[in-house]
Amino acid sequence: MLEQKIFRRFPDTSTETLPQLSLSLYAQQKKMWPLFSEGVKALDGIRTKVVECDTFSVRLQYNPKRIVSSGANIDAASIKARKCFLSLENLPSEQLGVLYQETFLVLCNPAPIFPGHFTISHIEHIPQSAEEYIIIFLDLAKDFSATHTIFYNGPKCGASAPDHMHFQASPKNAVPIEYEAALESRKVFQRSLGEVQMFTLRELGRAVIVLEGKKKQDMEFSFLRLTGAMRSVMNVIEEPMMNVLCSYGDDQWRMIVFPRTKHRPDVYFKEGDEKVVISPAAVDIGGLIVTPVEKDFLHVDENMVRQIFQEVSISNDMLMHIVQKM
Numbered sequence: 001m002l003e004q005k006i007f008r009r010f011p012d013t014s015t016e017t018l019p020q021l022s023l024s025l026y027a028q029q030k031k032m033w034p035l036f037s038e039g040v041k042a043l044d045g046i047r048t049k050v051v052e053c054d055t056f057s058v059r060l061q062y063n064p065k066r067i068v069s070s071g072a073n074i075d076a077a078s079i080k081a082r083k084c085f086l087s088l089e090n091l092p093s094e095q096l097g098v099l100y101q102e103t104f105l106v107l108c109n110p111a112p113i114f115p116g117h118f119t120i121s122h123i124e125h126i127p128q129s130a131e132e133y134i135i136i137f138l139d140l141a142k143d144f145s146a147t148h149t150i151f152y153n154g155p156k157c158g159a160s161a162p163d164h165m166h167f168q169a170s171p172k173n174a175v176p177i178e179y180e181a182a183l184e185s186r187k188v189f190q191r192s193l194g195e196v197q198m199f200t201l202r203e204l205g206r207a208v209i210v211l212e213g214k215k216k217q218d219m220e221f222s223f224l225r226l227t228g229a230m231r232s233v234m235n236v237i238e239e240p241m242m243n244v245l246c247s248y249g250d251d252q253w254r255m256i257v258f259p260r261t262k263h264r265p266d267v268y269f270k271e272g273d274e275k276v277v278i279s280p281a282a283v284d285i286g287g288l289i290v291t292p293v294e295k296d297f298l299h300v301d302e303n304m305v306r307q308i309f310q311e312v313s314i315s316n317d318m319l320m321h322i323v324q325k326m
């Protein structure tokens with residue numbers, strides 16, 4: 001099964017980089033896979049607008065194709081009943097991928113938020129976990145660094161396949177938080193862990209922790225220390241709810257972690273006109289909010305954005321408690 005799905009391998013004997021191989025895959029899939037080519041064409045029609053929220057701003061994206069993901073039933077029973085769309089045997093026959101480190105397939109996302117939106121899916125059907133795959137997460141960020149940032153959605157806060165381990169890749173700086181996290185004026189230094197520096201970001205309306213470091217082992221250790229502290233403060237046994245973006249540039253990794261209290265805000269569950277279909281995952285909490293319903297795109301304002309961010313993020317007190325725990 002796997003052999004039939006491999007477009008190319010990385011690394012292999014050729015000198016092509018992961019972005020180059022993924023770009024060739026993208027071109028091939030646009031030609032050979034009609035559903036995907038339709039998804040890419042639909043990107044031409046999406047609309048965006050900026051919502052100013054006093055101390056920060058976000059972008060809204062009207063993208064009707066994303067209703068599949070934003071509106072997905074992700075309760076345990078629905079997940080169990082459906083065929084997993086990331087498992088090899090269920091991939092569309094036209095879909096191929098770049099095999100990464102013999103364990104993950106870089107796949108084109110048929111309902112993209114941006115051009116060059118990849119899903120990087122484990123070749124086996126195993127549960128979503130950033131802690132387990134932290135080394136691959138860091139490796140992917142480095143190998144994709146010329147063009148892409150890698151992100152992760154926890155199984156209970158944005159992953160539409162919570163039962164199948166996967167990352168995603170977005171074009172570098174397509175998510176506003178990437179730019180914010182690089183601004184000295186936003187950063188508040190909290191502490192060092194080995195050679196990793198840890199920051200919070202000021203006045204962004206949601207809780208954010210940033211880890212920066214040049215050594216892979218130190219990044220791994222710091223991330224696991226962080227999730228350990230989160231587990232203790234957030235009082236959970238399983239992996240704490242989080243969205244994470246990881247990029248590599250100027251010889252260092254940067255991980256942006258959003259600890260979460262819940263997936264969907266209360267307005268998501270309202271009826272009729274009061275319902276707002278915003279289902280925040282890494283991209284949305286990162287400041288590019290996808291609205292698959294036009295009414296929401298037109299009406300969501302500063303107050304709604306602030307309210308949603310506050311509702312799905314941990315409090316500032318809890319954030320500082322996590323920092324101290326480390």
Ligand SMILES: [Zn+2]
Pocket residue numbers: 084085086087088124125126163164
């Ligand atoms: Zn699966």
